[in-house]
Amino acid sequence: xxxxxQNSPSLSVQxxxxxxxxxDYTNSMFDYFLWYKKYPAEGPTFLISISSIKDKxxxxxxxxxxxxSAKHLSLHIVPSQPGDSAVYFCAARSVNTDKLIFGTGTRxxxxx
Amino acid sequence: DGGIxxxxxxxxxxxxxxxxxxxxxxxxxxxxxxxxxxxxxxxxLIYYSQIVNDFQKGDIAEGYSVSxxxxxxxxxxxxxxxxxxxxxxxxxxxxxxxRNQPQHFGDGTRLSIL
Numbered sequence: 001x002x003x004x005x006q007n008s009p010s011l012s013v014q015x016x017x018x019x020x021x022x023x024d025y026t027n028s029m030f031d032y033f034l035w036y037k038k039y040p041a042e043g044p045t046f047l048i049s050i051s052s053i054k055d056k057x058x059x060x061x062x063x064x065x066x067x068x069s070a071k072h073l074s075l076h077i078v079p080s081q082p083g084d085s086a087v088y089f090c091a092a093r094s095v096n097t098d099k100l101i102f103g104t105g106t107r108x109x110x111x112x
Numbered sequence: 113d114g115g116i117x118x119x120x121x122x123x124x125x126x127x128x129x130x131x132x133x134x135x136x137x138x139x140x141x142x143x144x145x146x147x148x149x150x151x152x153x154x155x156x157l158i159y160y161s162q163i164v165n166d167f168q169k170g171d172i173a174e175g176y177s178v179s180x181x182x183x184x185x186x187x188x189x190x191x192x193x194x195x196x197x198x199x200x201x202x203x204x205x206x207x208x209x210x211r212n213q214p215q216h217f218g219d220g221t222r223l224s225i226l
Contacts, residue, residue, distance in 0.1 A: 004154070032212050043116075043202050043217030044155070051212050089154060098143050098162060098208055099170070100215060102154035 003027045004092050006103035013110050019077040021106050023090035026071065030092040034100070035064060035075045038087045047088075048075070080110045114139045118203050118218035124226050125190070125197060133188045133221045135203035143208025144186035145215060148172060149200045158201075161186055162208050190223060198225050 036044035147155040157170030175194025
C-alpha cells in the first residue's frame with residue numbers, strides 16, 4: 001500500500017517554461033513534506049520542504065504547494081533549466097516520527 | 113566541510129558472503145538511516161537509529177543487520193540471508209529531534225552479486 005504516490009514517471013519540459021511535479025498521499029497523519037532531487041549514481045539532494053500548517057513555500061525558482069484537503073503536493077520550477085534534469089522524489093513524514101516515506105520518483109527532462 | 117561519507121562506492125559480493133557498507137557523518141546528527149533503492153522504485157527504509165546503541169527495523173529489514181556504537185557511524189551488513197541484495201544503498205542522517213529538518217544523504221554504494 002503506497003502512502004506516497006508520484007503517478008507520472010517522467011516529464012519533459014522546454015527550457016524557460018514551468019515544470020510541475022505532482023505527488024499524492026493517503027495518510028492524514030503526515031505533517032511534513034519534502035522534495036529531493038537525484039542525479040544518477042548520487043544520493044538525493046534536499047530541495048525544499050513544507051510543514052502541514054502552510055500551503056505554500058518558496059525558495060528561488062522552486063515553490064512547493066500543499067493542498068491538505070486533496071492530500072496533494074506539487075513542486076513548481078520556473079523557469080526550468082537543463083541542469084534541473086534529474087529524478088525528483090517527494091517524501092512525507094508522519095507526526096511524532098522521524099521516518100520518511102518516499103514516492104517512486106518523476107524523471108524530469110528539460111530540453112533546450 | 114560537513115557531510116555523509118559512504119564507502120565503497122561500488123561493492124561486489126559472492127553468493128553466500130556477508131558484506132558491510134560503511135556510513136560516517138560529521139554533522140553531529142543523532143539520527144541515521146539506511147535505505148535501498150531499486151530501479152523504478154522509491155527509497156525503502158531498511159533500518160534507522162535515533163540514538164547511539166539503539167536502532168529499529170524499517171520496512172525491509174530482513175537479511176540486513178546494523179550497529180550504532182558511535183554517533184558518527186552506522187554500518188550496514190548485508191547478510192547471505194538477503195536473497196536479492198543487488199541495489200543502490202543510501203545512508204542518511206538528520207538531527208533527529210522531530211523538528212522540521214530534512215534528512216541529508218550520502219552518495220550511495222552500489223552492491224552487485226558476482
